[in-house]
Amino acid sequence: MSLETELTDAFIEGYQVAGKEVGYWGRRFLQAVKRNGGLATAKRMLLPRNEGQRKGLDALLEANRPELTVEAIVLQPRFQSLFTPAELDAARDRLGEYGKTIAILAAKRQRLYPDELEPGQKYAEGAKKQVRVNAYERNPKARAACLKHHGYDCSVCGFNFESRYGVLGREFIHVHHLKPLALTDGEYKLDAVADLRPVCPNCHAMLHRGAAVLTIDELRTKLSATDA
Numbered sequence: 001m002s003l004e005t006e007l008t009d010a011f012i013e014g015y016q017v018a019g020k021e022v023g024y025w026g027r028r029f030l031q032a033v034k035r036n037g038g039l040a041t042a043k044r045m046l047l048p049r050n051e052g053q054r055k056g057l058d059a060l061l062e063a064n065r066p067e068l069t070v071e072a073i074v075l076q077p078r079f080q081s082l083f084t085p086a087e088l089d090a091a092r093d094r095l096g097e098y099g100k101t102i103a104i105l106a107a108k109r110q111r112l113y114p115d116e117l118e119p120g121q122k123y124a125e126g127a128k129k130q131v132r133v134n135a136y137e138r139n140p141k142a143r144a145a146c147l148k149h150h151g152y153d154c155s156v157c158g159f160n161f162e163s164r165y166g167v168l169g170r171e172f173i174h175v176h177h178l179k180p181l182a183l184t185d186g187e188y189k190l191d192a193v194a195d196l197r198p199v200c201p202n203c204h205a206m207l208h209r210g211a212a213v214l215t216i217d218e219l220r221t222k223l224s225a226t227d228a
Contacts, residue, residue, distance in 0.1 A: 003081070004037060004039045006078070011042070011073060014068045017068060021063075022068070023141060024060065029056060042073075042083075046070070046071075046083075046090050062105060062140070064102055064106070066099065070091075072091075075092065146193065146198065149193045150198050152172070154203055159202075161173065173200065174200065174201055174204040175197070176198075176199045176204055177196060199216070203219060
């Protein structure tokens with residue numbers, strides 16, 4: 001097998017992993033690789049990209065999977081001889097920028113959703129990944145599906161950030177798992193409409209504050225009692 005064929009196969013494998021574990025199926029990329037080969041496709045993609053060509057890249061960075069980018073594959077030692085020094089430098093520079101972008105995204109998530117863990121590497125809810133301890137992965141698509149159905153009003157107190165803060169609060173809300181992921185054993189199939197609810201940060205914190213997670217109805221009852 002030639003080195004160019006190995007590169008093509010590496011891109012196809014990366015496409016499959018990105019689809020299964022990140023949820024992004026870059027079909028145009030796959031078509032280009034199959035039509036033109038991995039080397040020609042990579043050389044073209046190392047040229048400056050427009051915004052329309054960044055969709056797949058942004059999905060990988062949001063999921064903290066820089067190793068699946070074209071640049072990371074190009075920089076694998078076995079493939080570097082296929083590229084010019086300028087192309088390798090461009091790949092290194094971009095990969096460095098991707099690391100900065102990932103850090104910014106992580107900081108933003110921590111600031112906006114401090115109670116939620118990093119986006120999952122797989123689209124099964126609750127899949128474990130090994131960091132310093134076992135963390136339970138969250139699925140961004142499940143969050144989006146929940147909010148599309150339930151809206152952005154807090155399920156406990158009814159608070160709506162956009163109504164209170166205007167544009168600044170648009171589409172801001174936490175998402176609460178009715179079945180805490182920490183109590184699941186590995187992966188489980190999640191129904192975004194049945195298993196998730198939008199809640200404001202205050203109510204979300206109160207749901208989780210005790211030794212046992214409160215139900216939404218229990219917290220709503222406590223809230224009503226204080227208003228009486």
